[in-house]
Amino acid sequence: MSQPTLATSYLKRGLSRQTWIIIGIVLVLLHLLPRAIPQIVHIVIMIYLFATMGQAWNVLGGYTGQFSFGHSLFFGLGAYVSTLLYLKLGITPWIGILISCLSGIALGLFIGALSFRYGLKGPFFALIMLAFAEIFHMITMGWNAVGGSPGLLIPLKGNAPHLMQFTSKQPFYYMALWMMVGSLYLVWRLEKTRTGLYFLSVREDHDAAEALGVDTFKVQMIAMAISAGLTAMIGTIYAQYLLFIDPDSTFGILNSVEIMVRPIIGGPGTVLGPLLGSVVLTPLAEITRLAFQSYSGVYLMWYGMILVIVIMFLPHGLMGMIRQIIDKYRKG
């Protein structure tokens, strides 16, 4: 094939005009959704929140190859930091969310500095994240000053936008929507930069990457910072949306599973994977929860089964399967 011109650069490949138009239409429709179908607003907010956290996990996991089994750590940290700042110091969650983000980044960099400096990879990194999440879980359970096991309640103020409280779900819907869109755009852009390619090289082969001038430690730290900061911010939004947080619902292992399972099933290392995973799994979980009221947790059976099937037959997740179908369609 001949030398492609700058317009057809493969590394910086853009989207076609048709695709942008479709994206535009979808965004408009999503904006109208709360007014059109108000009954599903809650579940769609959950889809967006978990899609965003899944995307955050994806940056560190799917793209950089460090699979964290304890991402609830950052979610819980974000939720608790902003909530405590508000309850104890009266700081508005609009500032709290920024501090949550910074706390997440700080904690992430701390763990990263330890783990990556000592070359922790694979299951060991997964476990160390799990250990940290459990430590925070235990601390919040046992320490009454931060609420203990009963958790923390944020007093309902009704219409108080300056305190990130609203009389309807709609503002949260739009916040969650734009966080998700933002995270999608961030990852999509990252893919086309040197940093993004460096993420992938670290995932594929540390030694080869080092030998090609990639500072693998710095690259992993950048991935960790993005992943942790973004997840922590979602923690704040969640706390303000539900006005209640407790150790189990924030730092619990189950939360780490919920965060992870969407990008894994949707397609790790892809832009749309976490969203696709969230769109498939969140409603599935809700419906199963409603169908088996007395046995909350049965939807996790679905998660387990789907996870096993996807790992065995669709190692690149649903996105991988979709790509294969598109490729076959193009050739045939």
Add this chain to the structure above:
Amino acid sequence: MNLNFVLQSLLNGLLIGGVYSLIAIGLTLIFGVMKVINFAHGAVMMLGMYCTYWLFVFLKVNPYLSILLVIPILFIIGAAFQKFLINPIIKAPGHNQLFLTLGVSLFLQNMAVFLWSPDYRVLKTHYANITYYIGDISISLSHLLAFGLAVLFASILYVILTRTDLGRAIRAASEEPQGAMLMGINIKRIYWISFGIGSACAGVSGAAITTFFPIYPYVGDIFVLTAYVVVVLGGLGSVLGAFVGGLIIGVADSIGAMFLPGAMKSILSFIIFILILLFKPTGLFGR
């Protein structure tokens, strides 16, 4: 805080540590041979507990005797798991195996919720409350038996691994799979056998504690997390390490319980875990 209290705590820690040891031995065998961290290990232990429970409830089988049944049943479950689910993806990147075992764990635990409800069940035997006394220190019979069983099975396993052909084949497969294959050892067979043995260990540990520990679908979670700490502390693949590590962590938890509120007692263990992962990832006895 008097001497008696401390000694009592340490003793209890040691006894439960024996149980941690046995679960960890199963896990370290699986990891040592197949380099897979098995997140479903706790679910397997849970199955062992329910197995014992139902045998007791429906057939009045003594929980300690049902161990004889639990061993083959869990062995088969573990072997089948390896052969049909893990083996096909053995060539895939390592993290796939992590997610697969996670998926199986989710499935098994929540299937247990669905089938048997999330209620706590207790296995009541008439000898459950027998306690011995040495001075002011009490030792409950059920704890002692659990510890005894753990030591017994750890020893049996140690003998198998060091004195039998199978054991030598397993060790060869874990240290040098290529070499072992060249020597005619059927690696695939070793894999599912090891997984079976490891799962049987988890099942036996579960059975051993049914007389004093509640039985519920998520019970495995607590133990499996501790088992990882033990395995890493003792050194991945080292049976001796897992045994010693189990006792250490059992005592660490007890010390934690002495100074910290209940929910936080395992913090000490996790901090040890993190330190080991960072500074001596090969553990105490690992290579």
Add this chain to the structure above:
Amino acid sequence: MTSNSVLNIVDVSKSFRGLRALSGVSFTLRQGEIFGLIGPNGAGKTTLFNVISGFLKPDSGRVGFLGKDLVRLKPHEICKMGLARTFQIVKPFSYLSILENVAVGCFNATNDIQEAEERAWEVLRFVGLEKKALSPAMSTTTPDRKRLELARALASQPQLLLLDEVMAGLNPTEQMQIVGLVREVREKGTTLLVIEHTMRVIMGLCDRIVVLNHGECIAEGEPSAICSDKDVIEAYLGKGNTFVRD
């Protein structure tokens, strides 16, 4: 140290748990040379490469590259200075395309994605992989993987290139093609340090050769001298044999 020396290995030693892998290794590479590193299996050749490229810290000694001591530097810092290496067992970025593989190397010399991609295409044309640029790296044949390994290292624009058995697993025709490429790389001004097992190739390609055995340098010189060196012959074939040049 002469003014046009590129690499100066001085008294490098490395032991692993009591086993001496390298013992007082010393030699110097001059600008524009193709320098061969040979020796029986287990002689320490790859260990030496690992020390030079920063993957291992030597117990003692210096590795001078363009005047700086590399011993305390990380591999990526060494690459940034202009030293690149390939791996004996190739390490492609399997799930990335061949183009992306090479682009990672290109980013060593530039931050701009446009430039990186242009340079990547250049390098791919040079090694003859441009037709497969968009295929995933894992779906390639052995000769192509070797070319990719070479291409990636070249993409980082090295002044010194370390090639670790880049001919292994190739048939004579393929080997000759790689030899041609290596010669062209030298023409462009890069100095090369090459580990190889195939005698014919090494003797024909290299200006000078150093021979390692049990971690020690047992001979250094031009190919013709090495061929008839008693110590070298003994190391490879045992006492009382001679080399047969094919």
